[in-house]
Amino acid sequence: MTKVYLLLRTENSKLGIVKAQLSKFEEIKELDEVFGRYDLIAKIETENSPAIKRFIQNKIRVQEGIKSIETVFAAEE
Amino acid sequence: MTKVYLLLRTENSKLGIVKAQLSKFEEIKELDEVFGRYDLIAKIETENSPAIKRFIQNKIRVQEGIKSIETVFAAEE
Amino acid sequence: MTKVYLLLRTENSKLGIVKAQLSKFEEIKELDEVFGRYDLIAKIETENSPAIKRFIQNKIRVQEGIKSIETVFAAEE
Amino acid sequence: MTKVYLLLRTENSKLGIVKAQLSKFEEIKELDEVFGRYDLIAKIETENSPAIKRFIQNKIRVQEGIKSIETVFAAEE
Amino acid sequence: MTKVYLLLRTENSKLGIVKAQLSKFEEIKELDEVFGRYDLIAKIETENSPAIKRFIQNKIRVQEGIKSIETVFAAEE
Amino acid sequence: MTKVYLLLRTENSKLGIVKAQLSKFEEIKELDEVFGRYDLIAKIETENSPAIKRFIQNKIRVQEGIKSIETVFAAEE
């Protein structure tokens, strides 16, 4: 199992839509609207590292309304 | 009482409009156009922490012309 | 309940010690060594917002070996 | 009158000492321990811009325990 | 005399236009297209601090094509 | 020979197009879609420093879909 944290910033008016879209993915195990320097934190778990990269490429990088994605990989696999 | 500082960047041409909109909220006790890495600093005070989060969600994150919001929570409550 | 994510950087040689110390706190529900811009991500949950601030002040800000603490508050309480 | 916000990071174990030292200066009108990306926010007001720069040079930049100082100038004078 | 450095990022395709516009202001004593984390560095000198703030408000913050402005004040006046 | 690393962020939906465009330039010796704080890392090699600056000005800064360019120069020439 591989775990990744996504630290996301969204366009101001699109936060609700992005959150609703992300909440549909079963790979996202935890999803929080947050206050600080980011707007959303998503915790993703998949079987291995290639799967998690494909998920970000195919499901996150195509979402409208996301301004920046910072990916943080957990050490344990 | 809970206090929060918002460090805001706005779209270059929208600074005046955003400032005018924010100045209407009584929860914002101090509002400065600034020079440095940010464009506006707003000091917000509400009764407690849930109220301040709702205020940011319902009044700040819906404003057009804001590019990024960095929220800083004061320690004392 | 209040949830906070701590994004931590540690001194290079102190990462193991800091991780071992933090793993003892029951307020920290999840703790990952990470790769990206941070060294550790900790998820904290306490009863309310004042309790979480006291925890950071009394248990995290006194730890040796931590270089920077970035606190991110989840929206829901 | 000139107003400046200082966004400060301190060494983890020195936050209390720095806060106590800063709280003695009458030029600092508001001082908060904060959670987010910074550790302290100080609001400074002096008669004019040269005075505020001298205050930072002579009173803040000599304090031990401060790791970084980010200065933000308010627009109005 | 007051001196300020502006560290600017522009929209990718607007760099030439922004540079051409800024080069017309006599308050801008030096203007460089740069490589690093910024796109342009401008050195501004005016009579005093209020004048430099007004110049940024009235001449820089109205320019189209500028994505972010970071203002750095020189110490000497 | 001069070597430069470009750390690029792209608009979320334009990553594929930008990557395809950049992969056509022979000056770009290595090009990776990446996860972290950036979206693409490109390694550029040209004959000397002026040539590499002209390449960034004429070939990279005109590309649509690039949000930010951070240029890092290798020491050896």
Add this chain to the structure above:
Amino acid sequence: MTKVYLLLRTENSKLGIVKAQLSKFEEIKELDEVFGRYDLIAKIETENSPAIKRFIQNKIRVQEGIKSIETVFAAEE
């Protein structure tokens, strides 16, 4: 094969020592002293993602003189 870029900052006086140490590892395929926001960029290639994480934990995070490590994972495996 997994590829990672490390963006490193070192203590000012330790750059030479860190560079010499890192140049001994066969997992580091390319190592440049750089100018920009970082001091060194290292390109690492190992067989798979768990191996690259272990390498960073066991060989990089124990090096003295490194102030911060930013890890960027290439997409392809």
Add this chain to the structure above:
Amino acid sequence: MTKVYLLLRTENSKLGIVKAQLSKFEEIKELDEVFGRYDLIAKIETENSPAIKRFIQNKIRVQEGIKSIETVFAAEE
């Protein structure tokens, strides 16, 4: 001729010493103590790009009291 801007942060108590040291180099054409996110800005001019890199390596990276160096290269040569 090649021009570079150095954006420097120094240890809080070492700013004066670093400034005094840097002011002795004839390659540094302008040197300002600044307020914002940095502590010093130095403008360097040398004959060409390799010379400017050697100057930073041999004269700046050996200075005590400098915490971080961000190098920004001007476009024109």
